[in-house]
């Protein structure tokens with residue numbers, strides 16, 4: 001019989017999710033507006049929160065014979081959808097209704113009934129610099145002498161939003177464009193170096209890092225939905241620890257990479273080899289346009305490429321995976337809008353070295369897959385904060401293409417291990433026993 005999780009190792013009482021939770025998104029584009037519109041639509045009973053674990057998933061508790069499987073939201077004190085209030089920053093001044101129409105994800109039948117709600121969400125002026133996102137040119141931008149000034153303005157925005165909307169707590173999910181590729185340097189090594197670099201207007205400090213710093217300073221959990229370097233620097237991780245703030249990232253795991261993290265563990269589980277994996281995509285939304293810039297694409301490419309190596313571990317299984325070829329392409333193709341099409345050609349190897357192929361043609365809707373991820377990250381990060389968790393939230397790896405992990409640890413990419421980790425973390429925090437799937441006790445008389 002498995003023992004209950006030791007109560008000493010978890011917070012004794014987790015405060016309830018009382019009052020309103022402000023969800024702020026840097027970026028009011030396709031993903032952010034689809035997320036906000038979807039929550040409002042669910043609140044009005046017009047749709048179901050499909051794709052969201054916090055709203056729809058159950059969690060098994062105890063032995064199978066106990067038949068206890070409540071909804072996650074019945075076990076865990078999460079903020080209710082009715083208590084969510086939305087805000088955003090964007091260099092483009094469009095309100096959420098106009099932005100959603102331009103994004104072209106949702107149809108009139110879904111947008112019109114909530115038009116007033118969306119029109120009331122107007123973006124605050126952004127911290128934005130063209131050199132980090134070259135394909136966007138917006139005028140709704142903050143001015144300041146130093147990057148530190150700009151970050152202080154973001155902190156003020158958070159306080160003002162909280163007060164104006166009578167929120168008890170805030171959470172931030174980065175839904176803005178992918179910035180150019182930056183490697184962590186000495187400016188990101190310590191909090192002191194980071195703050196000095198902000199004051200010196202150092203190029204190594206990007207706008208997304210300023211949002212992350214400002215959030216942590218305000219005690220606001222921060223999730224990074226894009227692949228660019230931001231909260232995954234030693235400086236900001238240290239700051240998050242010091243301030244007791246949960247952080248997570250990076251890059252929402254939605255279409256093709258989500259598929260990879262399902263198929264690759266399957267190949268490895270059966271000890272089938274891989275010779276090559278070619279992935280190509282066409283998409284025509286603004287994200288696709290931004291990713292058409294090679295510097296932004298490089299950031300995305302790095303994030304997408306890391307997945308297979310970590311799952312397949314060629315260093316442990318050289319006969320199966322050594323030197324496999326992995327190519328990822330994204331092509332901007334305007335007629336497609338947000339309806340991305342991805343093709344994967346997977347060359348696998350079986351018994352006696354015989355080759356086989358798997359083809360995947362995924363006609364997905366990027367923002368439809370990303371929106372419930374934004375919701376879950378917001379609710380779980382707020383819960384994590386109340387539960388006293390701080391720093392990197394590895395249990396939220398489930399949602400990310402390029403999950404953050406402690407220094408020296410391999411990130412976990414396998415979707416099913418990630419899911420087990422997520423659910424076991426919830427069980428642990430709520431004082432329920434871990435599920436090991438051993439199950440021998442059912443067969444012992």
Ligand SMILES: NC(=O)c1ccc[n+]([C@@H]2O[C@H](COP(=O)([O-])OP(=O)(O)OC[C@H]3O[C@@H](n4cnc5c(N)ncnc54)[C@H](O)[C@@H]3O)[C@@H](O)[C@H]2O)c1
Nearest residue numbers: 027029030031090126175176177178226252254286287366
């Ligand atoms: N949709 C998906 O499946 C998916 C998956 C993984 C990651 N992402 C990432 O999520 C992000 C959002 O995707 P999207 O499709 O909504 O893109 P989008 O282009 O529709 O929206 C991004 C918005 O961010 C704004 N922006 C740019 N820089 C900003 C800044 N410094 N501050 C505030 N706003 C800023 C842009 O003006 C734009 O309105 C992208 O980085 C994308 O790579 C999306």
